[in-house]
Amino acid sequence: MGRVIRLGTSPSGPRPRIGVAGVAAVALAIYWILLGGTEAGHVLAPFRALNAALGGILIWFWIRRMPSERDRIDEIALVGLCAFLVAAALSQFPRASLDAAVSAMAWVEGSGVAIAIRESLLLTAALSAFHLIGATLVGGGALLGGLRIGGVLFPDQAMADVVRPAGRAILLGLSISIVTGALLFSPRASMAVANGFFQLKMGLLVAAAACHAILHSRRWHSEDQASGFLGLARSMLYIAVILAGSAYILLE
Amino acid sequence: MSIPQIAEWLEGTSVAVLVRESAWGFPIVVAIHILGLTLSVGMVLWFDLRLLGVALRGSSVSAVYRRIIPWAGTGFALMFASGAILLAAYATSAHGNVYFRAKVIALFLAGLNALVYHRFTERHRSRWDEAARPPAAARMAGLISIVAWATVILAGRMMSYTMF
Numbered sequence: 001m002g003r004v005i006r007l008g009t010s011p012s013g014p015r016p017r018i019g020v021a022g023v024a025a026v027a028l029a030i031y032w033i034l035l036g037g038t039e040a041g042h043v044l045a046p047f048r049a050l051n052a053a054l055g056g057i058l059i060w061f062w063i064r065r066m067p068s069e070r071d072r073i074d075e076i077a078l079v080g081l082c083a084f085l086v087a088a089a090l091s092q093f094p095r096a097s098l099d100a101a102v103s104a105m106a107w108v109e110g111s112g113v114a115i116a117i118r119e120s121l122l123l124t125a126a127l128s129a130f131h132l133i134g135a136t137l138v139g140g141g142a143l144l145g146g147l148r149i150g151g152v153l154f155p156d157q158a159m160a161d162v163v164r165p166a167g168r169a170i171l172l173g174l175s176i177s178i179v180t181g182a183l184l185f186s187p188r189a190s191m192a193v194a195n196g197f198f199q200l201k202m203g204l205l206v207a208a209a210a211c212h213a214i215l216h217s218r219r220w221h222s223e224d225q226a227s228g229f230l231g232l233a234r235s236m237l238y239i240a241v242i243l244a245g246s247a248y249i250l251l252e
Numbered sequence: 253m254s255i256p257q258i259a260e261w262l263e264g265t266s267v268a269v270l271v272r273e274s275a276w277g278f279p280i281v282v283a284i285h286i287l288g289l290t291l292s293v294g295m296v297l298w299f300d301l302r303l304l305g306v307a308l309r310g311s312s313v314s315a316v317y318r319r320i321i322p323w324a325g326t327g328f329a330l331m332f333a334s335g336a337i338l339l340a341a342y343a344t345s346a347h348g349n350v351y352f353r354a355k356v357i358a359l360f361l362a363g364l365n366a367l368v369y370h371r372f373t374e375r376h377r378s379r380w381d382e383a384a385r386p387p388a389a390a391r392m393a394g395l396i397s398i399v400a401w402a403t404v405i406l407a408g409r410m411m412s413y414t415m416f
Contacts, residue, residue, distance in 0.1 A: 034392050071324055125413035129406040132286070136405060138292020143323070165307040169297075239290065248287050250279035 011212035105189035118187035131180040135242050137173025139168040142208075149215065149231025155205075167216055170238075174209075197248035201241055208237035259343035271341040278341070285334035289408075291327025293401045295320050303394030305385035312381045335409070345415045352415070355407035362400035369393040 107116060111191035117123055145166030154162050184194055192198045210233035215227065253261070262268060271277040302308040302316040310318075339346055346352040373389045380386050 040341075120409075121413055125410045126406075129409035129412065133402060133405050134410050135286075137297075139290035140297050143291070143294060147323075153323075154308075154311060157308075162308065163308040165301070176412050204331055212323050239287065242286060242290055243283055246283040247279065250282055 023156055108186050108189045114186035117183060127184050128178045131177055132182060134173045134176030137169050138238055139242055140152035140213055141169030141173060142235045146231040146235030150228040197244055201248055203245055204237055204241045208241055211237060219225055253313045255347060260342040265340055267337055267339040270377040281334050281337050284330055288330030288334060292331050294322050295324040300394040300397045303386055303390045308338045309384040314381050326342060349411055349415045351407045352410035353412060355404055358400050358403035358407060362397060365396045365400060377404055398407055
């Protein structure tokens, strides 16, 4: 276990280190996000009860570990977890939400923007090109930041000097990718939501974003083993997102 | 042999036929190509940003180069190997494609820019290695590299939509 490095501006007392419980909470959250809203949760009824139980455990962890000077991310995450717990407990959530999403997709496909994109190959190609530029920024930022947090790259340089610009590159890349991705998604929304690779891509993206949010909340920003693991996991997840996206386009 | 004849010969090689005719060959090679691109361009971008004086200013230019290049080099090796296989598989279509030509020109520009940087600009690096803001020639090399690689990505993606 290395020394704790704080990136936050608050000079106040020591913050808790990430232990096995913290890593377990993140693993549970990733499992929950990946499985909670998918068909597996509907087909296999025990998953619903399991997800609800895991939600309860996550909230318990969060409340126990929440420092007195909690930040906004903690509060938002706690509200989100409570909402998920209620939704998971109210049986029809996964199926009903998927059906509602499919109806919404039909509306999206009929929009003027979707029709314009569907009818123009060059516009689709240009959007796809900028989507890949966004993905490259995300991949590069995630690799640099993850390798620094993991202590593999630039171990002698202050973590903030590497992780902060890497985080900005990820956010810029994600912004480009989300805008272009939403536009590319619009003409084939219903096909996309039913595609296994697309679902996998979105699930991995949510898991990667969750890792990103945890790493960039101040009290997780340390040089211990758990943070290193999270940093490398985030890099791997973003790369898996890129691979799943490739699979979705190529095997559609 | 003319270029169209070379393209036809390339398409007849066993690797090209395998990529073109197998169900998984093309998707796997393209996925490796994109992975290589993310690794190479995604990492070399940080060296370019250091040359521009925008990021990683706490490390010297040479230190950033030394640490980034093994990762970017691995990405470039993956990208060029998979790109060569893809080119062989669809050489005649690529030869007539305007975006392929733009991509080749951008690749040539990126290579030339790297050569000029290492041959001339870097010669006096000891004077500005630690500087937060390197001299104009180094900053220009970083900027040209970013523009050239962005053009490679844009043209490459446009190529895949207009070639088949």
